[in-house]
Structures are given as C-alpha cells and as structure tokens.
Amino acid sequence: MVSAGLEILGLGLCVIGSLLVMMVCGLPMWKVTAFIEANIVVAQTIWDGLWMSCVVQSTGQMQCKVHDSVLALGHDLQAARALTVISCVFGVLGLMVVIAGAQCTNCISAENVKTRVVNAGGVIYITSGLFVLVPLCWMANNIISDFYNPQVPASKKREIGAALYIGWAATALLLIGGALLCCSCPSNGNSGYSAKYAPTKRATPNGTGDYDKRNYV
Numbered sequence: 440m441v442s443a444g445l446e447i448l449g450l451g452l453c454v455i456g457s458l459l460v461m462m463v464c465g466l467p468m469w470k471v472t473a474f475i476e477a478n479i480v481v482a483q484t485i486w487d488g489l490w491m492s493c494v495v496q497s498t499g500q501m502q503c504k505v506h507d508s509v510l511a512l513g514h515d516l517q518a519a520r521a522l523t524v525i526s527c528v529f530g531v532l533g534l535m536v537v538i539a540g541a542q543c544t545n546c547i548s549a550e551n552v553k554t555r556v557v558n559a560g561g562v563i564y565i566t567s568g569l570f571v572l573v574p575l576c577w578m579a580n581n582i583i584s585d586f587y588n589p590q591v592p593a594s595k596k597r598e599i600g601a602a603l604y605i606g607w608a609a610t611a612l613l614l615i616g617g618a619l620l621c622c623s624c625p626s627n628g629n630s631g632y633s634a635k636y637a638p639t640k641r642a643t644p645n646g647t648g649d650y651d652k653r654n655y656v
Contacts, residue, residue, distance in 0.1 A: 442623050443542045446557060449619030450537050453564040456612030457530030459605055460571050464523045467493045467503065468600035469578060473586060473593070487597065489520050515581050519574035529567035530613075536560035537620060554623055561620025568613030575606045 467488030486493040493503040506512060512520075539546045540556025547553045582599055585591045 445619050446537070446541055446623050447543075449561065449616040449623075450534075450541070452612045452616030452619070453530070453533060453537070456564075456568065456609045456616060457527070457534070459609035459612070460523065460530060460567070461527050463571070463602045463606040463609060464489060464527060466600075466602040466605070467491050468602045469519075470582060470597035471600045473596040473598045485597075486600065488602065489516065489523065515574070515577050519578055522570045522574045526567045526571040529563055529570060533560045533563035533567060533617075536563060557623045558621050561617040561623070564613050564617035564620065568610045568617065571606055571613075572610045575603050575610065579603055 465488075467486040467490070469489065470487035472483075472485045483497065484495040486495065491503045491505045493501055495501045509517065509520075537557055537560035538544060540553040540560065542553065547556060579599055582597050586596050586598065
C-alpha cells in the first residue's frame with residue numbers, strides 16, 4: 440500500500456514537471472531586457488527564447504519573430520534546444536514506462552518485473568530532469584556573465600527570464616518524483632508466520648469417528 444502511494448505521488452510530480460518542461464520549451468521568456476542606465480525608460484521590452492524573439496510594446500502589443508537560421512544561433516541556444524526537446528521526449532517515455540509497470544495496472548503480471556519497470560521509469564525521469572537542468576544553468580551563467588561584462592553594451596544586456604525559474608521548478612519536481620519512483624519496492628504478500636491446521640477427523644458409519652481404538656478402554 441505504501442509502495443503504491445509512493446508510485447502515485449512520484450508519477451504525479453513527474454507528470455507536472457514534464458508539462459512544465461514542455462511549457463518552458465515554448466516560452467520566449469528565457470532572456471528579458473535589462474532596465475539599466477540608459478534603458479531605464481524604454482517603450483518596448485524584448486524577450487528572447489529558444490525558438491523566437493518577441494518585442495512587447497508599452498501599449499501592450501506584442502510581435503514575435505521565429506529564428507530563421509539554426510546555424511546563426513549561439514552554441515548555448517542550439518544546445519538548449521536539443522537538450523530541452525530530449526527532456527520532453529524522455530518525459531513522455533517515462534510516463535509510458537511507469538504506467539506499464541504500475542501496481543494499479545495489469546500490463547505486467549510479475550510483481551518483481553513491475554517494480555523494476557517502475558524503477559526504470561524513475562531513472563528516465565531523473566535523466567529528463569538533468570537534461571533540462573544543463574541548458575538552464577548554462578543560459579543563466581551566460582546571462583549573468585554578459586550582465587557584469589563592461590564590454591557588453593547596456594542595450595544588449597539581458598536578465599534571467601521567467602522561463603528559467605519555471606524550468607528550475609520543473610527540474611526539482613522531476614528529480615524528486617523520479618527518486619520516489621526509484622524507491623518503489625515489490626509488495627510482499629507473505630506474512631512472517633504460517634498457520635498450521637490439524638487434519639479433520641473423518642466420521643465412521645458407527646458415529647465414533649476415525650479414532651484409534653486404543654484410546655478407548
């Protein structure tokens with residue numbers, strides 16, 4: 440019962456984490472305009488994401504433009520694209536593996552095999568969290584380095600966007616949920632003792648039962 444509860448809790452955290460990773464992959468708010476020095480009063484805000492860049496006007500209008508060339512992108516952006524997509528794929532794969540081995544399903548009959556399948560799903564989810572953690576930290580490090588670099592113009596400096604914070608929360612959910620799935624163990628239906636019952640006595644036609652005649656005087 441406890442193992443089934445851990446599986447449900449772990450799977451729930453992993454599913455939420457995977458959905459957040461997919462949302463982070465599509466959000467353009469990885470980098471946002473830094474309002475410093477001459478940029479303190481501006482009429483527009485620039486968002487940079489993995490797939491597009493958006494300009495938000497002070498009037499509320501937003502225009503987005505998809506990145507035309509992949510080769511023209513920086514190495515960090517190309518790696519972030521690949522690793523985030525791989526993390527999303529691993530999230531879907533982990534969901535199918537865990538459902539196949541969950542105790543509430545009958546896809547697999549052997550309890551030991553079901554436990555190993557669930558543990559494998561937990562490892563997949565942990566791997567998914569690590570895949571998305573690398574581009575998040577890499578991108579944050581580049582943003583901070585450029586922000587404090589005096590050679591970078593103020594108009595080119597960016598700050599950490601909301602997508603990175605959501606991605607870190609998704610990573611935490613994936614790692615915690617995957618660890619819970621790895622802690623799943625097979626349900627042991629054998630108790631610590633075995634009850635022994637004496638054989639029943641077979642009644643004879645004279646009604647005395649199948650007893651040894653030596654017990655009678």
